[in-house]
Amino acid sequence: MMKTFFLTLLASLCLAFSYQVSANIQSADTSSPATSSATVLLYHHVADNTPASTSISPDQFKQHMEYLSQHHTVVPLQQVIEAIKNSQPLPENAVAITFDDGYQNIFDNGHPVLKSYGFPYTIFINPLEIGKSRSQLTWETIKKMQSEGASFANHTLDHLHMLNKKADETQQKWLERVWNNVVRAEAMITQNTGESLRYLAYPFGEFNNLLAEKVTSEGYIGFGQHSGAIGAMSDFGQLPRFPAAGIYANLNTLKVKLNSLAMPVMANSLGDPELVDRQLNDRISVIIETTDVRINQATCYFNGSLIPTQVSDNVISYSIEQRLPIGRSRVNCTAPSKTQSGRYYWYSQPFFIADELGRYPD
Numbered sequence: 001m002m003k004t005f006f007l008t009l010l011a012s013l014c015l016a017f018s019y020q021v022s023a024n025i026q027s028a029d030t031s032s033p034a035t036s037s038a039t040v041l042l043y044h045h046v047a048d049n050t051p052a053s054t055s056i057s058p059d060q061f062k063q064h065m066e067y068l069s070q071h072h073t074v075v076p077l078q079q080v081i082e083a084i085k086n087s088q089p090l091p092e093n094a095v096a097i098t099f100d101d102g103y104q105n106i107f108d109n110g111h112p113v114l115k116s117y118g119f120p121y122t123i124f125i126n127p128l129e130i131g132k133s134r135s136q137l138t139w140e141t142i143k144k145m146q147s148e149g150a151s152f153a154n155h156t157l158d159h160l161h162m163l164n165k166k167a168d169e170t171q172q173k174w175l176e177r178v179w180n181n182v183v184r185a186e187a188m189i190t191q192n193t194g195e196s197l198r199y200l201a202y203p204f205g206e207f208n209n210l211l212a213e214k215v216t217s218e219g220y221i222g223f224g225q226h227s228g229a230i231g232a233m234s235d236f237g238q239l240p241r242f243p244a245a246g247i248y249a250n251l252n253t254l255k256v257k258l259n260s261l262a263m264p265v266m267a268n269s270l271g272d273p274e275l276v277d278r279q280l281n282d283r284i285s286v287i288i289e290t291t292d293v294r295i296n297q298a299t300c301y302f303n304g305s306l307i308p309t310q311v312s313d314n315v316i317s318y319s320i321e322q323r324l325p326i327g328r329s330r331v332n333c334t335a336p337s338k339t340q341s342g343r344y345y346w347y348s349q350p351f352f353i354a355d356e357l358g359r360y361p362d
C-alpha cells in the first residue's frame with residue numbers, strides 16, 4: 001500500500017508540475033479560483049418536534065434563507081454539477097440547497113420559505129417510503145413541489161445501510177445487490193416525476209471506494225454527508241455537503257463553511273474510507289495543489305478536536321491516536337486561501353467501520 005502511495009505521490013508531483021504550467025498558460029484568465037467552487041447545504045427535517053440532530057426549526061431555517069438571499073447566489077444543484085464538470089464559471093459564492101429523506105415537514109415548513117425567495121432545491125427521497133406514513137411526502141405533493149422549483153433525486157429505495165454485508169456475501173454479490181436497489185429507486189423516481197438526475201445521496205453518508213467507483217462508472221453522481229466545498233478536483237462519486245441542522249445550524253459557524261473553497265486534493269494515502277481496523281497505525285497523507293492554499297497554516301480536527309498535523313511542501317499528514325468509533329467519523333482539515341482573505345480551503349475525510357457482525361449503526 002505504501003508503495004502504491006509513493007507511486008501516486010510521484011505521479012502527483014508530475015501532475016503538480018503540469019498544473020503549474022497550465023496555471024501559467026492560463027494566467028490571462030482573470031477569474032478567481034472561487035468561480036469554479038460551490039457549497040451544498042444538507043438539511044433533513046424543518047420542524048420543532050423531530051430528532052434534534054437532523055432538524056432545524058422553521059424560524060432558524062428562515063434565518064438561513066434570509067442570510068443566503070443577502071450574501072450568496074442559490075443555484076440548482078444541477079448547475080453546480082454541470083458547471084464544475086465542464087469548467088464553466090459559477091456565480092460568486094454559489095450555494096445549492098438539498099434535503100435528504102423526503103419528510104412532509106419540508107413541504108409544510110421549508111417549501112413556502114424557499115418558494116418566497118425563489119430558491120431552487122433538491123430532495124433525495126426513498127421511493128418505497130413515499131406516501132407510506134404521514135411524516136413522508138406523497139407523490140402528489142412531490143409533483144406540486146416540482147412545479148414550484150424543487151427537483152427530486154435518489155436516496156435508495158428504502159434507506160438501507162449500503163455497507164452492511166449479508167453473511168457469506170461476496171464483494172461482487174454485495175455490489176450487485178446495492179446497485180440493483182439504486183437502479184430500482186431511480187426507475188420509480190423517473191416513473192413518478194418524469195425526472196432522472198442520476199444523483200445518489202448515500203443513506204447515512206456511507207460509501208466505500210468500490211461503490212463510489214460504481215456510481216461514477218454508471219454515470220451517476222454520489223453525495224456524502226462529510227463536509228466541504230465542491231471544486232474541479234472533487235471526486236464526483238463522493239461529493240461533500242455541509243450538514244446545516246442540529247449543532248451545525250448555528251449561522252455564525254455556517255457562514256465560514258458557506259464561504260469555504262474546495263481543497264484541491266491530488267492524492268490521498270488512505271486507500272478506502274471503509275476500514276476494518278479501528279486503530280490507524282499510519283499517518284494519513286494528503287497531497288495538495290498549493291497554488292492558492294496557505295498549506296503551512298493547515299489544521300486538522302477529528303470529532304472537533306485538534307489532531308497532530310504535519311506539513312511539508314505540498315503534503316498535509318495527520319494521525320489519529322485514539323481508536324476510531326464503530327460507524328461514522330471524520331477528519332476535517334482547513335487552510336486559508338492566499339488570494340481571498342477570510343476564505344478557507346476545506347477538506348473532509350470520512351471513516352466507516354462496521355461492528356463485529358459487519359453491520360452499521362443508524
Ligand SMILES: [Zn+2]
Pocket residue numbers: 100101155159203204
Ligand atoms: Zn437519509
